[in-house]
Structure formats: C-alpha cells, structure tokens
Amino acid sequence: MSSEMTACCTPLTTDPLTADQAELLSHRFKALGDPVRLRLLSLIASHQGGEACVCELTAAFQLSGPTISHHLRVLREAGLIEGQRRGTWIYYRIVPEALRSLSQALHPTAVLT
Amino acid sequence: MSSEMTACCTPLTTDPLTADQAELLSHRFKALGDPVRLRLLSLIASHQGGEACVCELTAAFQLSGPTISHHLRVLREAGLIEGQRRGTWIYYRIVPEALRSLSQALHPTAVLT
C-alpha cells in the first residue's frame, strides 16, 4: 500500500494523524499488543543470525503449534516479520524498517515547542 | 509498579523479553492499537501548549462522549496520558517518558551483530 510512505516517518507528536495514517499505524501497534507476540518478535530479533525457525519459537512457549502459527501470521500481516522456507523448516526474521517507523512515530520530539 | 524500570530501556531486539516485561509493554502497545486512540494521542501531543480539553477532543470525532471518555481512560491507565481538572474542564497531556520508553523498546539496533 502506498500510504506507507506518508505514515512512516513523522512523529505523531508533531502533527495530528490523519484517519488513514492512524489506521495503518494502529494495525501495527495492535500486532504488538499481545505479550506472546512481543516475546516472539523479541526472540526472533535477538536470535543468533537474526532469524529463528518456528520449531524453536514453539518450544519457547507452553502453547499449541496452531496458536504460535496464528501469532506469527498476525506479525507477518502487520509487516513486522518475514518468513522464508528452507527445506523442512520456515525461518522468520524481523523487518527492521517497520520497527524503525514505529519507533520514530513515538519519538516525543518537540512536545513543548 | 517497580518492573517499569527494568522494561523501559532495553530494546527488545537485543535480548529476549521476559514474560513480565512483555506483559507491561504489551499493555501499552495494546492501548495504541486503536485508530481513535492514536489520533487522540496525536491530537493531545500536537495541540498548542501540549494539552487539550476533552471537549476539543470529542469535537474532533463523530463518536459519543462516553466513547471518547472510554478511550481516554485506556490511554490514561496505560500511563500514556495524564488528566488535570481546571475549573469545568479536564485537560489531558501526554507522558513523554512513556512514549520514549516505547520508542526505545522498538529501536532496531544491532540486529545483525
């Protein structure tokens, strides 16, 4: 979607968000609004080589495989991670640009003029 | 809560989050996971003087007063905004430290060693 460029870089503290920008950003923040998904993201990002396979991620939680798969899908559809199949296993890695855009959106710059 | 210090400053990309840290962070990100709340936060932060009264915020949406009040409560209980009564009106302003801690948590530093 092309509105990604317009919503990615301006801190939301400097100008009021448009409804479209808010829709895009909230979709991503909603994906981060679950403790399991945050830990998945953190596990993937901090894993050796910057990627982790689903089997390793599933083993880190006391949750069923389908549940982990569901959370990975939410993160993937929010553009926060990407999956790549290599042989039998699927490896996930984060999309740094997505995290960076969210980080910048929250940057509390120039709040008091 | 005292775990706020431990969860506030380390990017989640460098070390795996603990369950407690993920719980705290996800609570805040969940509060950001709604377009109305994002726009409220943005309106408050970018408003002249860094604060806005509920009446101004309510006027910016085609939503009932109780609904806006509900969203402000979610943002308030997540520690992202603070309200202060002055006479008849209640003014909200953002809590910069909260936004900063979230921004830092997402900082995609040193993902590839």
Place this chain on the structure above:
DNA sequence: GCCCTATTTTGACGACTGTCAAGATAGAGA
C-alpha cells in the same frame, strides 16, 4: 508413490473490546 515431520488452515468457544444510551458526578454561576 508412500510415510514422516513441520507448519498452516479451519472451526469452535469463551473472553475481551468498541460503541451507545441512560444515569451519575462534579464544578460554576445565579
């Protein structure tokens, strides 16, 4: 082709969420 493992999809269920109308609370001013 057939089986085995890894991962996703589907379907179901209880819990939570966003919204509104109606009622409650709290100052301001007469």
Place this chain on the structure above:
DNA sequence: TCTCTATCTTGACAGTCGTCAAAATAGGGC
C-alpha cells in the same frame, strides 16, 4: 440551593481475539 454544562460510569450488545483440536498442505527421504 438550584440549575447548567462537562465529564465519567454503568449496562447492554454486536464484533473481534486468543486458544485449542482436528484436518489440510508441503517438503524430505525411503
């Protein structure tokens, strides 16, 4: 004290979400 306005709380309802079991898909190796 009474009334008016601003804001919050309560209760209700439809819609979404997190979870699991069961079934489906996809490679790899025999």
